[in-house]
Amino acid sequence: MKKIISVFFCLIIFSNPGLAENYYFKNCKMGENFIGNFLIDIEKNNIYRIFKNTNSDSVLEKKDKIKFITKNEIVSEVIQSRAGSEHYFQYYLDAVADSVSIQKYKKDSVIKLLTPDGLKEISICEDVKSDWHKSKTKKQIVEEKKQKEFENEKSEERLKAKKKKEAELQKQLQKKKIKQMNQYRISIDGKFFQAAKPEQKLKSEKELEKAFNEKAVEICAAKGSFDILEKMTLVVEVGETSAFPKKGLTAGIRLGIRGIVECK
Numbered sequence: 169m170k171k172i173i174s175v176f177f178c179l180i181i182f183s184n185p186g187l188a189e190n191y192y193f194k195n196c197k198m199g200e201n202f203i204g205n206f207l208i209d210i211e212k213n214n215i216y217r218i219f220k221n222t223n224s225d226s227v228l229e230k231k232d233k234i235k236f237i238t239k240n241e242i243v244s245e246v247i248q249s250r251a252g253s254e255h256y257f258q259y260y261l262d263a264v265a266d267s268v269s270i271q272k273y274k275k276d277s278v279i280k281l282l283t284p285d286g287l288k289e290i291s292i293c294e295d296v297k298s299d300w301h302k303s304k305t306k307k308q309i310v311e312e313k314k315q316k317e318f319e320n321e322k323s324e325e326r327l328k329a330k331k332k333k334e335a336e337l338q339k340q341l342q343k344k345k346i347k348q349m350n351q352y353r354i355s356i357d358g359k360f361f362q363a364a365k366p367e368q369k370l371k372s373e374k375e376l377e378k379a380f381n382e383k384a385v386e387i388c389a390a391k392g393s394f395d396i397l398e399k400m401t402l403v404v405e406v407g408e409t410s411a412f413p414k415k416g417l418t419a420g421i422r423l424g425i426r427g428i429v430e431c432k
Contacts, residue, residue: 191242193261195294196268204291206261206268208242210234210300215244215261236315239301240264246273246282256282263298267291279329281322350431351397352387354380357404357424362411364418373401376425388431399427 249255361368409420
């Protein structure tokens, strides 16, 4: 049924007496499983796109608008893809290479503009009629001028958006750099003591805590206050120390405190 509809669709296009001239790109291999036919109605500014799936014989038929025409190329308008709301594509009918090129686009979530999504996909066509440049109209010349102006305008918009994005990124980096300039590392080691005496450990931790805060106050005196971004007490040395009042040696440790403060 699909095949009959497609044949009927093509007959209507090519038998239309209103067409001064017919141009087409036929039998274009679009990937592994599709054959594409592109029938061009310049007077109505339409491209009739017909894709056939060679595996299932199913047919997809669409009518697209022509964006602009040059001597050697016809370009469709940007078309939303069935892949999703952020995906678009545009195709180029090349009279020199007898080919169809498809450019995919994706809408940038930040600047809300379409950006190319990969390289153009090029398909060679077996049967092409593309001598439209011999019958160029004033309308086409005006359209080319409009397209050029449109492209220049979009190019300026993309450039402005890019510069704005770069300026924001630079501003963030500068803020981060200034913030890092106000950050200082503090490293203090305590006294060596007998590991078996928990009261010595508690005393060492309190002394280190006090020394850390005093050092932070000293460093940030010009700013007046500080935030502790990171602070950790850890064992920095393990060894032996006097077992006094007993004779001999016993296990000993040294604690240290490490951290980062930010002056404010």
